[in-house]
Amino acid sequence: MELVRIGKIVNTHGIKGELRILSDFEFKDKVFKKGVKVYVGKKKKEFIINSYRFHKIFDMVTFEGFNNINDVEYLKGDFVYVNEEDLNLKENEILKSKLIGFDVIIDNKNIGKITEIFWAKANDVIRVNENILIPYVDEFIEKLDKENKKIYVKNVRGLL
Known part of the structure; x- marks a missing residue:
């Protein structure tokens, strides 16, 4: 499995476990959506995106099973990755x-x-x-x- 960095968690937002991700990833439409598996931090802990929205310059996500700010606070500063194979890039697409x-x-x-x-x-x-x-x-x-x-x-x- 080859992981590709897609952004960095820069902060939390609100009290319901929402995270602010700063990302310049070129295929955001393929990764920032409900049900996509991502990996976070040095240990590449697996999470499933539960919700997504774009706000100002940030990609805002929540993860399945994490509904409180206290559950995700420790992720601030960590990088977010996705499995390259899960991107399903077309023939004319390349990272x-x-x-x-x-x-x-x-x-x-x-x-x-x-x-x-x-x-x-x-x-x-x-x-x-x-x-x-x-x-x-x-x-x-x-x-x-x-x-x-x-x-x-x-x-x-x-x-x-």
Whole structure:
């Protein structure tokens, strides 16, 4: 089982066991819903999401069987994980973290490997080697070849 970090419990909310999770996970719609199994903390304790709502910048959840603030207070500060297999990603979907090490191809020329992916206010950006930054948006991504670990980039005139 390969676990993927989806966020961090930053606080409780109210007295009925609701938790505030800060998350920038790209597939929130697949994990933040009733019945999904998540794992929390260093020991990866298993919980089942009982309820979910979005509030301000937080993903708010309750876990089955935990209906009181005293039951969940100890989880503050812990990271939340999900089993990657449970995401049921489609053929054209990939976790951003899995792109690290992919070759970047422009005009049939390998310009280097993805070394980092980060959020830059408006969208994700991929760093190629140490000095090339490319927005990770449909306008620039032509094709993603997961099998051969290659990403084909287009419309880069002016970026490089």
